[in-house]
Amino acid sequence: MERAETFRYDDAIVRKFALATIFWALVGMLAGLWVALELAYWPSNLNEPMLTFGRLRPVHTNGVIFGFVGNIIFAGVYHSTQRLCKARMFNDVLSNLHFWGWQIGVLAGATSLVLGFTTSKEYAELEWPLDVAITIVWVIFAINFFGTIFKRRERHMYVALWFYIATIVTVAILHIFNSLALPLSFMKSYSVYSGVQDALVQWWYGHNAVAFVLTTPILGLMYYYLPKAANRPVFSYRLSILHFWTLVFIYIWAGPHHLHYTALPGWASTLGMVFSVMLLPPSWGGMINGLLTLRGAWDKVRQEPVLKFFAVAVTFYGMSTFEGPVLAIKTVNALSHYTDWTVAHVHAGTLGWNAFMAFGVLYWLVPRLWKTELYSKGLATAHFWIGSLGMVFYLVPIWTAGITQGMMWRAFEPSGRLMYPDFIETVLKIVPFYWVRFGGGTLFITGVLLLMYNVARTIASGAKDLSDTEASAVPLGAWNEELAEGMPAGVKPATYDHLFHRVGRAVGHGFHRALEAMPVTFTVLTVLAISVGSLIEIIPTVLVKSNVPRLASVKPYTALELEGRDIYVAEGCYNCHSQMIRPFRAETERYGDYSKPGESLYDHPFQWGSRRIGPDLAREGEKYPHLWHVRHMENPRSTTRGSIMPAYPWLATKPLDLSASGAKLALMTKLNVPYSDSEVFHAEASARDQAERVAREIEAQGGPAGLSDKQIVAVVAYLQRLGVDIRKMPDHHVPMVAKQP
Amino acid sequence: MLRDVMESAGLALYAEIGLILLFVTFLLVVARIFTQKRGYYERLARIPFDDESASEPVARSTERSEV
Numbered sequence: 001m002e003r004a005e006t007f008r009y010d011d012a013i014v015r016k017f018a019l020a021t022i023f024w025a026l027v028g029m030l031a032g033l034w035v036a037l038e039l040a041y042w043p044s045n046l047n048e049p050m051l052t053f054g055r056l057r058p059v060h061t062n063g064v065i066f067g068f069v070g071n072i073i074f075a076g077v078y079h080s081t082q083r084l085c086k087a088r089m090f091n092d093v094l095s096n097l098h099f100w101g102w103q104i105g106v107l108a109g110a111t112s113l114v115l116g117f118t119t120s121k122e123y124a125e126l127e128w129p130l131d132v133a134i135t136i137v138w139v140i141f142a143i144n145f146f147g148t149i150f151k152r153r154e155r156h157m158y159v160a161l162w163f164y165i166a167t168i169v170t171v172a173i174l175h176i177f178n179s180l181a182l183p184l185s186f187m188k189s190y191s192v193y194s195g196v197q198d199a200l201v202q203w204w205y206g207h208n209a210v211a212f213v214l215t216t217p218i219l220g221l222m223y224y225y226l227p228k229a230a231n232r233p234v235f236s237y238r239l240s241i242l243h244f245w246t247l248v249f250i251y252i253w254a255g256p257h258h259l260h261y262t263a264l265p266g267w268a269s270t271l272g273m274v275f276s277v278m279l280l281p282p283s284w285g286g287m288i289n290g291l292l293t294l295r296g297a298w299d300k301v302r303q304e305p306v307l308k309f310f311a312v313a314v315t316f317y318g319m320s321t322f323e324g325p326v327l328a329i330k331t332v333n334a335l336s337h338y339t340d341w342t343v344a345h346v347h348a349g350t351l352g353w354n355a356f357m358a359f360g361v362l363y364w365l366v367p368r369l370w371k372t373e374l375y376s377k378g379l380a381t382a383h384f385w386i387g388s389l390g391m392v393f394y395l396v397p398i399w400t401a402g403i404t405q406g407m408m409w410r411a412f413e414p415s416g417r418l419m420y421p422d423f424i425e426t427v428l429k430i431v432p433f434y435w436v437r438f439g440g441g442t443l444f445i446t447g448v449l450l451l452m453y454n455v456a457r458t459i460a461s462g463a464k465d466l467s468d469t470e471a472s473a474v475p476l477g478a479w480n481e482e483l484a485e486g487m488p489a490g491v492k493p494a495t496y497d498h499l500f501h502r503v504g505r506a507v508g509h510g511f512h513r514a515l516e517a518m519p520v521t522f523t524v525l526t527v528l529a530i531s532v533g534s535l536i537e538i539i540p541t542v543l544v545k546s547n548v549p550r551l552a553s554v555k556p557y558t559a560l561e562l563e564g565r566d567i568y569v570a571e572g573c574y575n576c577h578s579q580m581i582r583p584f585r586a587e588t589e590r591y592g593d594y595s596k597p598g599e600s601l602y603d604h605p606f607q608w609g610s611r612r613i614g615p616d617l618a619r620e621g622e623k624y625p626h627l628w629h630v631r632h633m634e635n636p637r638s639t640t641r642g643s644i645m646p647a648y649p650w651l652a653t654k655p656l657d658l659s660a661s662g663a664k665l666a667l668m669t670k671l672n673v674p675y676s677d678s679e680v681f682h683a684e685a686s687a688r689d690q691a692e693r694v695a696r697e698i699e700a701q702g703g704p705a706g707l708s709d710k711q712i713v714a715v716v717a718y719l720q721r722l723g724v725d726i727r728k729m730p731d732h733h734v735p736m737v738a739k740q741p
Numbered sequence: 742m743l744r745d746v747m748e749s750a751g752l753a754l755y756a757e758i759g760l761i762l763l764f765v766t767f768l769l770v771v772a773r774i775f776t777q778k779r780g781y782y783e784r785l786a787r788i789p790f791d792d793e794s795a796s797e798p799v800a801r802s803t804e805r806s807e808v
Binding site for chain 2: 080083084086154156158159160224227228231233234236237238241242245246249471529532533535536539540
């Protein structure tokens with residue numbers, strides 16, 4: 001038996017991540033509050049390209065997901081992993097590289113988004129140089145984390161660590177595969193996937209970003225900090241293991257529920273629905289495990305704000321994981337998809353579960369990290385009540401708005417016509433709810449301000465000497481010796497025989513105990529579990545042709561339309577406009593024929609969208625004259641009374657840069673978009689010709705002259721092309737599997 | 742080319758086998774969890790309390806008497 005070793009935990013890095021959490025909470029939520037105001041009161045777009053809803057919404061989502069929640073995860077992981085492993089973090093330099101790399105990454109990300117650099121893939125909007133940087137930072141984190149695991153002095157890996165491991169490996173896989181793109185220039189790239197495939201990969205990522213950024217790591221925090229704060233072991237450790245494996249086996253399959261009734265093949269959508277419903281029992285198992293950990297400690301919940309936050313957070317985890325499977329059922333989704341119901345669902349999870357867990361962990365951690373008492377429990381309790389009230393005023397109106405608008409979209413007159421044929425009617429109806437939501441958001445942020453004040457005063461009263469906490473433990477070598485006992489004679493160390501016998505002995509002690517003792521094996525099994533679902537869903541869609549039938553009449557965009565599409569992406573139009581008509585009468589009546597898989601075949605990336613704050617644009621082409629679009633962009637209120645869309649007057653003044661058109665088409669050919677060599681060679685000239693033509697037509701319709709070298713002509717050309725190709729089919733109701741060109 | 746190969750290879754069976762293997766593995770994990778001794782897990786659940794500020798958590802037996 002070896003002697004106990006003395007070592008120090010690195011708490012300085014935890015303090016940094018904790019402070020960064022609070023900083024990004026404020027920034028991310030203020031961005032959220034601003035976009036909420038923009039929906040209620042359109043002039044708050046301020047007529048400024050960088051502050052329009054389309055550009056600011058990704059700043060909000062990325063800021064709160066990767067800035068706020070990301071940093072609380074790291075704070076919790078760095079704090080609890082060291083203690084659960086009885087070891088200092090593997091390497092202090094890596095810890096600090098991770099910290100600064102992540103902060104610079106989020107800051108650069110937010111800056112690039114307001115400047116209009118975006119891939120348009122939700123929660124993965126950052127362009128390729130930032131994607132590469134994030135990958136490097138993540139690898140640094142992984143090395144640091146696994147390095148700590150390998151030098152741990154506690155034989156068993158506590159269940160929180162398993163959740164961290166699943167997070168680290170799965171996020172890496174998701175990020176890399178969803179971000180695969182061919183770079184055009186320093187800050188512009190095109191996704192290697194298109195249309196249906198891109199949609200599937202994106203929502204495989206998007207859903208699992210919820211699973212492995214907003215859920216599993218937070219569950220890891222729950223399994224560590226809830227027992228710590230309640231001073232009770234977790235209700236059932238057995239249930240926590242079951243919780244872990246069930247989530248890892250099932251979560252990854254659920255992504256396609258974001259694409260019900262779209263052009264995604266039905267089998268994938270059904271698979272997503274079934275696995276989503278299957279997620280309910282393990283999630284509730286986890287919730288019950290969390291709540292029952294408080295069994296016998298409910299008197300403490302009355303006095304201790306940390307436990308108040310945890311109790312409500314775990315309850316919201318339960319509510320969100322009930323609502324999620326319900327929304328994943330196709331018939332419910334038919335109503336909820338594209339409405340604010342989804343937004344309400346997400347916020348129940350993020351405000352109730354993520355933010356409240358984060359606040360609880362902060363109130364518990366900060367006094368310990370600065371070796372003092374919390375400045376004011378009363379203020380923390382006030383934060384709890386203001387935050388809870390804020391959630392009520394956020395969630396209730398947004399649920400109501402979502403269901404109201406969804407019902408209005410599908411309402412028919414007895415005569416069989418749409419009851420609300422003008423989309424704007426359904427928008428004006430819910431604007432009052434947007435105001436209430438803005439109030440709820442304001443309350444929630446007020447709570448964050450209280451937290452900031454409380455933390456600042458706590459730190460001010462903190463100990464002068466913040467030297468790292470000392471601890472001691474017996475190294476793991478002792479256990480290895482124990483395992484090696486009884487090794488047959490002649491088996492040399494570091495041979496396969498030796499390993500085999502060691503594993504055999506470990507298995508003799510219990511299969512799962514062996515697993516826990518072997519982080520590599522454990523990690524490999526986790527990766528296998530998440531890979532099966534990913535491969536089964538993605539491979540057929542990406543590699544089997546018949547899943548995405550090609551349409552003979554659907555041709556690639558012209559060079560000018562492609563430029564217009566890039567502007568559409570840069571302005572973030574996809575944040576409010578879908579391009580995917582579902583096969584319902586209410587939708588085909590409103591927008592035209594439902595969207596076919598082959599129609600978005602050349603869309604790198606896809607632009608199906610996820611929310612209809614404005615109407616669907618899949619069949620926008622040739623619906624209105626060019627001039628309508630020019631006027632609409634200049635001032636949406638001039639064509640649509642009451643519109644809440646920001647104005648884009650600069651499109652008519654900013655010069656149109658066609659210098660990269662040839663390179664764009666050339667890059668598209670590498671992605672299998674069938675442009676001829678001649679089309680690539682003459683891209684710029686043909687774009688200029690089409691721009692002249694569109695500008696002349698605008699002028700002929702009574703519009704302003706001299707627009708041919710302005711961005712607006714490209715946008716108009718793109719919008720006028722949307723969904724028109726299919727009409728050129730001889731009869732597009734017959735099966736549309738066409739021969740390959 | 743790759744797509745034609747994948748199309749004609751008839752890989753659907755592999756997906757089904759994969760799904761079944763996944764399910765069977767899951768059942769094995771579950772079976773293992775429930776055949777493990779209770780005391781073993783109770784010890785593991787106390788790991789978070791064995792750190793620098795070693796505070797003894799409330800034991801289950803006293804917990805019941807509290808209620």
